[in-house]
Amino acid sequence: MADSLAVEQVRQFSYRGYEFACRILECPSPVTEPIVVMCAAFQNIRSYHRYDAYWQDAATVICMEPPGSYSPDPVPRTVGYGFDAGALAYLLDELGLPRVNLLGVSLGTAPTHRFAQMHPERIARLMLTGAVWGDTVRPAAVAFERWLRLRRADEFGRTMVELCVNGDPTRTVRNREAVQRALLDHLSTASESEMVRYLAVAQRMVDHPMTLPGRISGMPALCVTGEHDELAPPDLVRRVAAGISGAVFTTIRESCHVSFLERNADWADLVLRFFTDRPLAGLDYLTGLEHPAGRPGHDETAPSAW
Template sequence: MSVDQVHRFVFSGFGYRCRVVPNPAPRTEPVVVIGGAFQNMYSYRRLEGPWTEAATVVCVDLPGSGGADALPAAYGFDFLTDVLADLLDRLGLGRVNLYAVSYAVPVAYLLARRHPHHLARLALMGAAPIYPPEELKGLEAMAEALASGDAEGYARRSVRALMAPSGRPVRNRAAVTRLLARDMAAVEGDGFQRHHASTRRVIDWPGLPAGGLAGIPTLCFTGEHDTLTRPDLGRDVAARIEDSVFTLVRETDHLPALERHREVSELLLRFFTDQPLDTLDFLTPLERPSRAGFDVTVGAASGGH
């Protein structure tokens, strides 16, 4: 069994880190994971077992996340993209399979535009071209609780913003609700500032840049009951990417990696190893939105900035 290797680097004065699980005989390019706003480089351990059997796996704490240095909200996703490019250059992995979750989607998208030579495949979970006003209200409520140091209020508002209403059928809802509420209520000390900066970074984000992506096989997906990055928003992002595949994980919301972690793990393994996805019964039918006529060289889709 490979032993995790933890690396720490500094970019423009901000420390960041990654955890590498090496595979000496991989079947595909390294899998690089950048998680959501409140996750860290250990958050995907429940999913990564099958990935480590096929590839070297790298899980990243960019500045502002996990055990990396705090990052003021004034530093946007452009800066985090530069940090990720710095990491990939330092590790010298060649092309990688990049999996980006929610908050990390703008980072991965910008990397694909600026440094496409780094990517073999791209998987985006919980993508949106921009957050509509209604969704921003939930994030603003979270930011207000953090600014006032109200951990219990932050936990309640996080559950409300990130999880589907109780009438929607969501797998393992009770367990995931307890886990999310517990983790958010545990924020203390400088954690309030760190979480507040990450939340403000999303709120102040101007949206994906105009134009699309080409030449990188891409999977876009989220939960079928996602109310934060709704399916139509993810479909919009997929329409910007040449030959992308879009699908939904049944009976999940914005947190499919918690609610159906085995299924999400299998989905990503299949995608990163070029296996068919259309036989997976936990997915909605595969869609290819970019074939509807969007010109990725023009970037005329709605929501571009």
Template sequence: MSADQVHRFVFSGFGYRCRVVENPAPRTEPIVVIGGAFQNMYSYRRLEGTWAEAATVVSVDLPGSGGSDALPAAYGFDFLSDVLADLLERLAIGRVNLYAVSYGVPVVYGLAQEHPRHVARLALMGAAPIYPPEGLRGLEAMAEALANGDAEGYARRSVEALMAPSDRPVRNRAAVTRLLARDMAAIQGDGFQRHHASTRRVIDWQGLPAGGLTGIPTLCFTGEHDTLTRPDLGRDVAARIADSVFTLVRETDHLPALERHREVSQLLLRFFTDQPLDTLDFLTPLERPSRAPLDVAAGVAPGGH
């Protein structure tokens, strides 16, 4: 494998960048990672080692994220979908495996609807058709702390909004809590404005566009104790996608890639290389919500295989 290559581009006046770890003998299409609202193109290095053995890996800082240009909250996820399409055209790497996390889900969902030719497989973690009122209250509290320049308050509110209550069994809770609080409390300078714009973009989001997806194998998953993008919301997203599988990662919440990073890395590698998922003991039983109406009509219980 070659060393990291960082590319910088401009779309509609906004600079963005990506990091490419090339595999000269891949076993599957390139894996493109679109992280969460407060992550950057280095956030998934703990997971990507396994993927890089099988594919070229592309991590992206869209405008508003990481080291890319700031992006005002008035620019919605449809704009970010256009930026992602621009990136894939520039890289000219053919069809790709897209992995999107939370904030990244509307970005890749919009791209898959408008440019399905770019997508070989789709993995959506922490998906929701729209954020529920209780989730929005947590995000509003985060935005308020950012607007006041209160880094410690922002860190505290982030833990409250993104992690499950203490009575839920979550792997590595103490370590992840410390990591999340440390990273959020470390923001300074224009970081407040950047994080505030990203948070407002989520709060102001009007939900996934009408119409589902067809022709793209899709994995939807989150933590079984996710209180921000609850399991029922992820199941709803999966039901809109014709060839989708839905499952939950046991003993995690909205942050399974931090709480069980080895398992999530294995899950994604298996999915992107067309290996079976039903033997992974850290998952709940696989579901196919998009088939439920047909299954009921045929006399099969919803969720049956």
């Protein structure tokens, strides 16, 4: 049962002239470091409200939107994701948080990954879910950019839904139709100001790599994606995990890119289990656990193990 003493606050910040907000749900008696969520593209700090009941008794929950996401002046396309990672470091300093559990979702995995390269000592545990990387996301971003330039919110929404929710009838996806309707209703009714901001997001996706060279080490890490995710396919996310020392890779059964909507209770349970050091083996909603870079303390050139 959720702790009735948990208190919510929304705070506004400015990083190098770009506004952003974070939503904080304070846990009176945490059992682990704060959970900091870097929101995905086209989300905001309210997008994770549904998970309060799962997480708020274990940790303070902080949801951060990327700088400029909901301000009149979006971050320009010339700026890479190191800027967002810098904003995250600034936020943690402002909140007085030396170490956190860090969760990156979809496009939010780009600044999260960069932050882990820059500040590994500040991460207690790292979780990347639906990491959109390289060639899988750039063609999609080009399509987003086209429709947003034309101010065609209907086509933008349709394209997003087709990419995020696997429509192949031979693949089992939980709550497919309901999630498709909800996403389409939300995205295809974007306002003029929202499309301006979304366009800036799409342009940065086209112009900048999701990650920069360099291994990540020094913290437990979990990389997860949907079993049928076509935007962040399992083979690609497995390669992301291989670049993080000791990382675990897995997929969520019967889900795709928006597993946090299709199997929201299971996704929230996985996040909480990982950030509180509970076992992940044998969970019926996961396909299995792999160590693409080798188990901690083992030869990281060894083949993947279950």
